[in-house]
Amino acid sequence: MAFFAKGRMFAAATAVALGLLTGSAQAAQCGDTADGFEQWKVDFAAEAKAAGVKKKGLAALAGTTYATGTIKVDRAVHKAFSGSVESFMQRRGASTIISKGRSLKKANAALFDKIERTYGVPPGVLLAIWGMETGFGSFMGKQNTVSAIVTLAYDCRRPAFFYPHAIGALKLVDRGALSASSVGAMHGEIGHTQFLPGNVLKYGVGNMNLRDKNTALMSTANFLAGHGWQPGAGYAGNMGAIAGWNSANVYQQAIARIGAAIDGE
Numbered sequence: 714m715a716f717f718a719k720g721r722m723f724a725a726a727t728a729v730a731l732g733l734l735t736g737s738a739q740a741a742q743c744g745d746t747a748d749g750f751e752q753w754k755v756d757f758a759a760e761a762k763a764a765g766v767k768k769k770g771l772a773a774l775a776g777t778t779y780a781t782g783t784i785k786v787d788r789a790v791h792k793a794f795s796g797s798v799e800s801f802m803q804r805r806g807a808s809t810i811i812s813k814g815r816s817l818k819k820a821n822a823a824l825f826d827k828i829e830r831t832y833g834v835p836p837g838v839l840l841a842i843w844g845m846e847t848g849f850g851s852f853m854g855k856q857n858t859v860s861a862i863v864t865l866a867y868d869c870r871r872p873a874f875f876y877p878h879a880i881g882a883l884k885l886v887d888r889g890a891l892s893a894s895s896v897g898a899m900h901g902e903i904g905h906t907q908f909l910p911g912n913v914l915k916y917g918v919g920n921m922n923l924r925d926k927n928t929a930l931m932s933t934a935n936f937l938a939g940h941g942w943q944p945g946a947g948y949a950g951n952m953g954a955i956a957g958w959n960s961a962n963v964y965q966q967a968i969a970r971i972g973a974a975i976d977g978e
Contacts, residue, residue, distance in 0.1 A: 743869040747779035753867045761883055770883030773859050773893035780864040783856060786899040787865065794961035798970070801963040807971055810844035814975040817849065824927060832934035833944035837976030838951075839906075839930050841968045842958065846907040850926060853905065854898035858882060858891060862901030862910055875901075881911030890921040905929035912936060948973050 741756035742749065758774055766774075794801065818825060818836045825836035840849075847853050859882050866872055866879035878901065885891040890913065897903045903913060904923025913921050916936040923929040940957030943950055948969040955965045 741867075743867055743872045745869050747781070750779045750864070750867055754863070757863075757866070757879070761880055764880050766880065766883040767887040770885075770887040773886045773891075774863060774883055776893050777857075777860040777863045779867075780856065780860045780899075783861040783864050783899050783901075784868060787868070787870065790900075794963050796963070798963050798966040802967045802970065805845055805967065806848075807967060810841065810971055811974045813849060814840035814844055814971070818975060824930065828931055828934045829944075831931070832938040832942075834934040834937050834942050835972070835976050837972035837974070837978075838937065838948070838955065838968060839933055840975050841971035842906050842933060843930065844971070845964075845968065846902075847905055850905045853896075853907075853924065854902070855896050856899045856901075858895045858897045858901050858903060858910070859886065859893060861897070861899060865900065878909045878911040881909075881914045885910055885913060885921065888921070890917070906933045908932065908936075915939075947978065 741753045741760060744750060744753060754774060754777065758771055761774060762771060796804075814837070817840060825839070828839065829835055843849055862875060862879045862882045865875035868875075882891060882901065886893060891903070891910070895903075898907055900909070902909055905926055906923070906929050908917065908923055908929075913923060913932070916939055917923065917928070917932045918935055919928050919931070921928070921932075923932060936958065937951075937954045940954040941951075942954040948955075952965055952969065955968050958968075959965065
């Protein structure tokens with residue numbers, strides 16, 4: 714589930730995305746209802762094309778619909794991260810994540826050893842995120858990805874945050890890593906660990922198909938390494954990297970506790 718910064722882009726990326734048009738051209742105007750969405754799409758299509766989006770991506774944009782369900786979830790997102798760390802962990806089934814995480818760590822030992830050698834990221838944090846986000850791949854969402862992320866880029870609540878992810882989603886369609894009919898979480902997150910589209914472009918490995926378990930876990934490790942994960946520093950020394958994934962304090966603390974339990978710390 715997305716919060717203000719899960720898979721966040723750097724501020725510079727947002728600035729670049731919002732500065733695509735120059736001269737007298739104006740950026741597409743945000744809206745709080747579906748009323749202006751179709752006109753916004755026309756304006757946004759010009760910006761997307763200027764950003765390098767090709768035919769397939771533009772066709773996917775044209776086919777999007779205003780995602781009312783996504784807006785409803787987004788308006789209530791703060792409630793999901795309310796309360797104490799203990800209550801959050803209980804709601805999210807931390808004990809089950811720890812138990813299954815330990816089992817999956819053993820069953821996939823070769824994979825996690827390879828990931829740790831390559832990225833310096835231990836299995837616990839990856840399993841904690843995987844379990845927290847999708848129940849280890851058991852539910853990756855049913856919301857149309859492109860419609861969700863494009864709607865959030867249009868919505869006036871956080872357009873600057875979602876704008877580069879909307880561009881990213883369209884570029885992923887061009888590359889074949891997404892399609893116009895791809896589905897995922899309500900905020901447009903993708904795959905086993907729920908990446909936002911712009912960060913799939915930046916941190917996704919291989920074919921960027923994050924519905925593949927191995928690709929998703931390696932990409933998540935790459936993301937954490939890219940956000941400063943320090944091998945050997947433990948969870949206390951790597952909270953900044955976890956914060957890059959999700960800005961909610963209760964989420965960060967839960968991931969650290971679950972990850973440490975899985976790693977046996």
